[in-house]
Amino acid sequence: MTERKRLSNSQISSQSKRPSSSFVAQEEDEDAMLTQPSTSQVQKGLEKLSPAQVDQKTAEVVQYILVKDQKKVPIRRADLVKNIVKDYRTVYPEIIKRASRIFEQVFGLKLVEIDPKNHLYILVNNLDTPPSNPSPVEHPSNPKTGLLFVILGVIFMKGGVVRDKLVWNILKKLRVDSGLKHDEFGDVRKLVTDEFVRQRYLEYNRVAHTEPVEYEFRWGQRADMEVSKAKILEFMAELHDQDPRSWTQQYKEANPTHTSSQASSSSHR
């Protein structure tokens, strides 16, 4: 309760500093086209609704996001507002704030807006994964994770971008032929270029000026949030029986706070 009061106080105090709140909303909002309520409008909206109503709506939003996240496809704010929030859109920022808090405190998850322009949300695990210890709970592993590791790992080790041909070549060496139906993965090409891209694990872009058309892969926005480069490098080092520091470029990227003693010139050549 006190937390809520503090929030409203800060909102009022910030309001008094500014001459007109409606102009401020447009400045703050990156997408001026979408009518995002200003702080004063949110305040007014909250006054009209009972706390129980707001809590109920928050709970609905939480449930919607949880179910939508099953497929790992990002949730669009437009869908959320249209299907769940509906008339409560004046207090949308407050609802989202509360929903985020519920995710963190109740579920140990983090609601992240991976695309501020198109307003896409994903859920990420907020808990620190135990270091290399297998989870005490027996759960079935998803082979797609293995496939993702291979692709994301290659992209990372090769500096962040690779040609699609390289990915298909590596997979072929691993007995996964993109032209044939695989026992485990089915239509591999579709899985990699469509499903993983929709889930935002990968980015699949056409390379300009190539004839015939070539594509390149990059890490997607979800991968940026979910995948630890340091852990990938660690596993790479294990596989190659090398020290992770032997890949200086990648090591630096994976551990940005560490300044390696080898103060090498990074990108100049």
Added chain:
Amino acid sequence: MFYLKLTLLTKSRCRAEMRKAAAGGDEEAPLQNGSSGRRRAEPQPVEGDDRNSSPGGLQDEYDDNDLGRRREIRSKYRDLINSVQQNREDMLSPSNNRLTEVLDEADKLFQDVRQAREAVLDAHLLVVTTDLGKEKASQLISEGSAFDSTVFAEHLLSFMGLNRLEDEDDEPPNGGAGDGYLPKDAWHRLARRAECCFRTAPSFHYMMGSFYAEPPPPKQRLERQKKAPSKEAKRIMPTQLKKMEESQEEATEKEVERILGHLKSYYQEDPSTPISYYEFVIDPNSFSRTVENIFHTSFLIRDGLARLYLDEDDKLPYIEQVEEVEEEARSSVSRKQCLVSISQKTWRELIEVFEIKEAIIQPPETQNE
């Protein structure tokens, strides 16, 4: 005067386009530390000269020789662009210097470029070569230890538990993809180890699952299926019946004649003793045949070939063959009608009482044998 102004305007536009094309090429250059940066510096003064020259001088270039030359330049540019695109993989190799050669040739070609069309092609060639140059440079990024994707694949296969066949024949069973085969849980093994790199939110599922809505539809289907065959069956029935009726009529006549034959043969054996009606018609083995016999016998009586009468003493019905009487006598005989009915219970009782062991009227099948 007006015509001169028009030509001047078109000339300046051409110059502007050329400047644009050159500027476009310039933007690409700073990205590359390669030769392209050097090369841009040269053509600029050449263009500058053109700009400074009098407008009148440009008019002289519109003659046939120049058109042919320009066509030649364009064709050479296109060749260069194609060679870069087609041989991309080869040119990527660190030992290959073709890229530098291409740029040198482009340099020479550009000396003669005057019009926008060729400049555009030159700009296109620049873009293509720059792109390739960028990719070549990216190959050199790996500082320290290089990352080889083939080696990576090999390590992965070992980790996933590849079973390399040693004693079998040399042909790889996977059609060139390598020898050995991966165990079924290969990717699961890899996934388990790789999971810790991901901070994926666990998927939300209801613990008890959701309710099913399946039962109703199958029931409806069953009902419909049952209804359909019965309708068809009914349709078939009438036609069959018609056929049977026809044959039945013939069969009846035959049956009647056959029974008459039985009656006659019985009388031939023993002319004096009348046959008890019940003993005659009852078939102790089959109630339905008994009924048929009664039915057929009734025809005999109707036609006057047999006579049914009640004995005075025991009040039981007896059947008697009628001798061939004149028609007049037959018709004069008063006809009486009676109904004969029999039930299974009565039938069994009659069998008991009369101690009927076997049927006098043999069933049609045995007769045929």
